[in-house]
Amino acid sequence: xxxxxxxxxxxxxxxxxxxxxxxxxxxxxxxxxxxxxxxxxxxxxxxxxxxxxxxxxxxxxxxxxxxxxxxxxxxxxxxxxxxxxxxxxxxxxxxxxxxxxxxxxxxxxxxxxxxxxxxxxxxxxxxxxxxxxxxxxxxxxxxxxxxxxxxxxxxxxxxxxxxxxxxxxxxxxxxxxxxxxxxxxxxxxxxxxxxxxxxxxxxxxxxxxxxxxxxxxxxxxxxxxxxxxxxxxxxxxxxxxxxxxxxxxxxxxxxxxxxxxxxxxxxxxxxxxxxxxxxxxxxxxxxxxxxxxxxxxxxxxxxxxxxxxxxxxxxxxxxxxxxx
Amino acid sequence: xxxxxxxxxxxxxxxxxxxxxxxxxxxxxxxxxxxxxxxxxxxxxxxxxxxxxxxxxxxxxxxxxxxxxxxxxxxxxxxxxxxxxxxxxxxxxxxxxxxxxxxxxxxxxxxxxxxxxxxxxxxxxxxxxxxxxxxxxxxxxxxxxxxxxxxxxxxxxxxxxxxxxxxxxxxxxxxxxxxxxxxxxxxxxxxxxxxxxxxxxxxxxxxxxxxxxxxxxxxxxxxxxxxxxxxxxxxxxxxxxxxxxxxxxxxxxxxxxxxxxxxxxxxxxxxxxxxxxxxxxxxxxxxxxxxxxxxxxxxxxxxxxxxxxxxxxxxxxxxxxxx
Numbered sequence: 001x002x003x004x005x006x007x008x009x010x011x012x013x014x015x016x017x018x019x020x021x022x023x024x025x026x027x028x029x030x031x032x033x034x035x036x037x038x039x040x041x042x043x044x045x046x047x048x049x050x051x052x053x054x055x056x057x058x059x060x061x062x063x064x065x066x067x068x069x070x071x072x073x074x075x076x077x078x079x080x081x082x083x084x085x086x087x088x089x090x091x092x093x094x095x096x097x098x099x100x101x102x103x104x105x106x107x108x109x110x111x112x113x114x115x116x117x118x119x120x121x122x123x124x125x126x127x128x129x130x131x132x133x134x135x136x137x138x139x140x141x142x143x144x145x146x147x148x149x150x151x152x153x154x155x156x157x158x159x160x161x162x163x164x165x166x167x168x169x170x171x172x173x174x175x176x177x178x179x180x181x182x183x184x185x186x187x188x189x190x191x192x193x194x195x196x197x198x199x200x201x202x203x204x205x206x207x208x209x210x211x212x213x214x215x216x217x218x219x220x221x222x223x224x225x226x227x228x229x230x231x232x233x234x235x236x237x238x239x240x241x242x243x244x245x246x247x248x249x250x251x252x253x254x255x256x257x258x259x260x261x262x263x264x265x266x267x268x269x270x271x272x273x274x275x276x277x278x279x280x281x282x283x284x285x286x287x288x289x290x291x292x293x294x295x296x297x298x299x300x301x302x303x304x305x306x307x308x309x310x311x312x313x314x315x316x317x318x319x320x321x322x323x324x
Numbered sequence: 325x326x327x328x329x330x331x332x333x334x335x336x337x338x339x340x341x342x343x344x345x346x347x348x349x350x351x352x353x354x355x356x357x358x359x360x361x362x363x364x365x366x367x368x369x370x371x372x373x374x375x376x377x378x379x380x381x382x383x384x385x386x387x388x389x390x391x392x393x394x395x396x397x398x399x400x401x402x403x404x405x406x407x408x409x410x411x412x413x414x415x416x417x418x419x420x421x422x423x424x425x426x427x428x429x430x431x432x433x434x435x436x437x438x439x440x441x442x443x444x445x446x447x448x449x450x451x452x453x454x455x456x457x458x459x460x461x462x463x464x465x466x467x468x469x470x471x472x473x474x475x476x477x478x479x480x481x482x483x484x485x486x487x488x489x490x491x492x493x494x495x496x497x498x499x500x501x502x503x504x505x506x507x508x509x510x511x512x513x514x515x516x517x518x519x520x521x522x523x524x525x526x527x528x529x530x531x532x533x534x535x536x537x538x539x540x541x542x543x544x545x546x547x548x549x550x551x552x553x554x555x556x557x558x559x560x561x562x563x564x565x566x567x568x569x570x571x572x573x574x575x576x577x578x579x580x581x582x583x584x585x586x587x588x589x590x591x592x593x594x595x596x597x598x599x600x601x602x603x604x605x606x607x608x609x610x611x612x613x614x615x616x617x618x619x620x621x622x623x624x625x626x627x628x629x630x631x632x633x634x635x636x637x638x639x640x641x642x643x644x645x646x647x
Contacts, residue, residue, distance in 0.1 A: 045513040160602040161377075190376035191540060195584035195596055217514050220543075220586025243590050261518035263547030264588040265570060271525070272547070274518035278483050 002227060007211050008034040008057070008179055013071035015049075015056045022283040026052040026066070028235035034179065039205065039212040041226035041243070043219065043258075045279055049235040050215045054181045057213075058092050059083075075179075094124040097172035101184040103164035107156040113140075114152030117171050124175045139170040142207075143200060162193035166200065176208060183215045198225055219262060223247065231255050234280055234290035237309075241316035251318040254291045289321070297322060327366035329403075330501060330534050331388070335360045336397035338383050342607065355606050357383040359558035360397070362633065365502070370528065370535040372549030372566065374542060374581070378603060379555040381538045385504045388536070389423055402501075419449040422495035426507035428487035432479040438490055439475025445497040464493040467530075468523060485516035492523065496533070504536045509544060521548060542585045546570055551639075554578045557614040558606055560633060564640040574642045576619050613645065621646065 015027040027049045034040050042050040055061050057073050059080065073080040080091065097120075100106040108116060117136045121127060127135065133152075140148035143166040156164055165185065172180060182201070186194040202225055205212060214226060222229050222243060230240040231254065239252040250256045260273035277294040280286065286293055292302040299321055307321045338358040343349035358380040365371045373381045386392045388399060390406070399406040401417050409417060422445070425431040432441055442461050446452060452460065458475075465474050468489040479487055488508065495503050505524070509517040525548070528535060539545050545552055546566050553563045554577065562575040573579045580597040587594065599618045604610055610617045616626035625645050633643040 045515060162602065191542065192376065192580060192584045192599055194586075196598055199596060199598070218586065220588065223587045223590045223592070247589050258514060261515060262588060263521070263543040265543050265546060265582075265585050266588060266592065268567070269547075272518040272522055274522055275515040276519075278485070279513065279515070 002038045003036045005036060006033045007036045007076065009072070009074040009077075010053075010057065011072040011074070013053065013056055013073065014069045015052050015061055016067055016069050017065045018067065019065055019283065024282045025235050025285065026282060027056060029071075030232075030235075030237055031071075032230050032237065032240065034211050034213060036178075036211055037205070037209050038228060039214060039226045041222040041229040042213060042215045042232060043217065043222055043229055044232035045217060047279060047282065048232040049282075050232050051183055053232070054098065054183055054213060054215055057181065058096055058098060059088050060092075090124070093120045093172075093177075094175040095177055096179045096181065097175070097177040098181040098183065099165070099168050099172050099185045102188045103161065103168050104156070104188075106168050107164060109156055112153050112155055113159070113167055117152075117167070117174055120171060121174050135174065139174045140167075142173065142204060143167070143170045145170070160193075161189055162197060165189060165193075165197055169197075169200070169204070173204065173208070173210075177210065179211045179213065180205075181213045181215070184217070185214070186221065187216075187218075201225065219247075219259060231258070234285060235282060236290065236319065238291065238320070239316075239318040245313070245316050249313070249316070251312050251316065251323060252291075252320045253295050253297050253322070255318075257296070289319075327369070329364045330367045330401070331365045331536075332362075332400040333364070333384075333388070334362050334398045334400065336362070336384065336387060336399070337395045338380075338387055338392060339395045353607055356558050356609055357606060358387065359609075361555070361558075361560040363553050363560060363563055365534055365536060366550075367501075367534055368528070368532045369550040370537055370548050372537045372539065372545035372552040373555060374539065374545050374552060375555035376540065376581075376603060378557075378606065380558040380606075381555050382506060384555075385423070385506050385536065385538055388502075389421060389504060390418065415449070419445065419498040420501040421504065422498065422500040422502070423504040423506060424488070424491045424495050424508050427511050428479075428484055428491050429511075431491055432487055434479055436478075437475060438470075438477055438479065438482075441479070441490060442475070442493045442497055445494060449498045460497070461493075464496055467496065467527065468493045483516075484512050485519055488512060488516075488520055489523065492520075492527070496527065496531070499531075500533065502534045502536060504538070506538045507540070508537070510539065510541065517544075524548070542570075542582065543588070554581065557603060557609055559614055559643065561615065561644070562640075562642045563633070568637075568640055572640075574636065574640070574647055575615075575644045576621060576646075577615050580620070613643075 011031050013027055013030045017024040017026055030053050044050045056068050114136050117139055118132050121132050121135050137148045145151050186197050226243050229243050229246050230237045233254050239255045250259055257275045275294055280290055288303045288305055292298050301321050307319045309317050309319045310323050312318055312323055337360050339354035339356050341351050342353045344352045375381050387394055439461055443457050446457055461475055470489050509520050537548050549566045552566045552569045554561050556577050562578045573582050580599050583594050583597040601618055612627040612629050613631050616622045631643045631645045633641045635641050636647055
């Protein structure tokens with residue numbers, strides 16, 4: 001159920017890191033919208049700024065080097081970037097929550113599973129002791145943990161990787177958030193466990209009408225669960241479209257190259273398409289389009305000016321000089 | 325193409341003892357990492373091993389590389405039992421089986437220059453003078469597509485993809501018959517993966533080197549391999565030509581694994597076979613067929629007897645009671 005009203009609007013977000021080697025423009029003018037019940041995929045290679053975009057939304061950019069230097073993050077029209085830290089702590093974990101890549105790192109080894117799921121519930125909701133434990137059990141059932149009464153009293157090391165990730169899922173969903181940000185949620189998991197977890201995310205999303213931002217480098221995950229997708233390169237969104245449209249008619253040469261460079265289960269190719277060169281260093285970006293040095297269809301203008309975003313077909317945007 | 329067997333693995337087993345007590349350790353059990361697996365690798369082909377973490381695929385590779393002591397079973401290299409080899413033949417075996425590991429950040433010594441890293445296997449195995457070694461290193465760098473001044477640089481001066489190229493050059497240095505590729509692209513960025521996969525295939529076309537590829541990404545294994553073996557909890561459950569395995573998987577575990585592979589287009593919807601529970605501990609594996617606890621079509625015999633690996637059609641072997 002995707003409704004038409006935007007729940008989150010990110011406008012011209014800029015997050016820079018001030019380092020001894022220069023200013024690293026990790027996120028440089030990113031704009032996107034998220035509708036209620038929608039799953040947006042943020043795709044790109046390491047260092048393209050997809051994770052920092054997410055950390056900027058919940059204002060957890062690593063200090064001291066990182067600063068959000070511009071833009072707006074509007075949650076139901078309210079700008080999160082001008083909220084006080086106290087107001088933000090009320091929003092994090094209750095209205096916007098996040099699942100991280102490695103569940104071994106995001107769970108505390110010294111507390112029981114039950115304690116950890118109860119913590120955000122106690123913090124954000126006024127519930128009695130028994131109600132909290134009921135809620136914890138309900139959350140564990142939601143993520144299909146067998147015998148929740150027993151599991152609640154166990155520690156993270158007693159769980160497998162897939163279970164740990166489901167538990168961090170239970171933790172993030174315990175306060176009925178509106179937006180769930182999942183940063184590479186299945187990278188640390190095995191193939192069959194990954195498939196299980198993705199199905200679970202979809203199932204829960206439909207049950208509670210959640211909006212999701214899924215950060216990934218894997219177009220397979222996008223194809224599996226995302227409604228819309230935004231492709232990032234060197235701190236900027238270079239293309240965004242509805243998932244099916246992007247797979248059928250990719251417009252930006254980077255997207256085309258990425259899609260063609262993946263080996264596919266369904267067909268046999270002799271040689272994969274490969275993108276020459278390396279992703280650029282973010283503190284020394286070339287003028288013009290950042291992808292130009294690696295682009296097979298580079299033109300003179302690409303090296304001079306950055307292409308602005310253009311609408312190619314309805315709701316399909318790309319920043320490339322090939323399209324006007 | 326007449327397929328000649330390069331490496332034959334027979335009943336290979338590796339049990340890691342588990343001990344209790346610090347001063348007088350007592351053996352209380354064993355992790356059955358690899359438990360009686362047999363397969364052959366033909367000359368010039370790529371044999372892929374897939375399976376989830378803990379299934380024993382890396383241990384198998386380490387046993388072939390002789391980095392672990394074999395508990396039981398035999399390795400036949402070009403028809404000769406490795407454990408019965410004479411010293412010179414054994415040294416030749418070590419030179420002719422090389423490896424490329426997953427993480428090029430930890431597999432290259434940060435204190436050695438690239439030229440020295442690549443030359444090391446040549447210095448150990450061949451009797452060449454310094455000038456010949458330099459020439460060999462230069463030609464290897466050319467094969468893997470690195471720039472000419474690379475020998476005087478250190479690994480940290482290269483990116484992940486370039487480091488993996490250095491590791492490949494090092495593996496190629498003693499002119500090996502078999503290269504073991506243990507997750508060679510999973511630590512790399514998407515755009516770099518295709519570069520490395522293409523490079524490996526080009527090298528194979530030119531030098532006819534045999535590859536044993538270990539990976540968890542099914543699409544990668546299918547793209548690279550001629551034949552694929554599927555492992556589950558220390559056992560080989562299915563072996564077939566890669567096209568055959570992906571189009572007609574027979575073992576329930578292979579079917580589940582393939583159903584879990586991510587689609588390459590949103591219109592491709594596979595019916596997902598969800599396996600209940602988690603992989604059991606290799607310390608105390610289930611009786612009979614090791615997969616029966618999670619299988620979606622178990623029969624009574626599955627929990628009692630271990631199914632042998634049987635050929636069902638030419639070149640397609642399956643270890644399952646149903647067939």
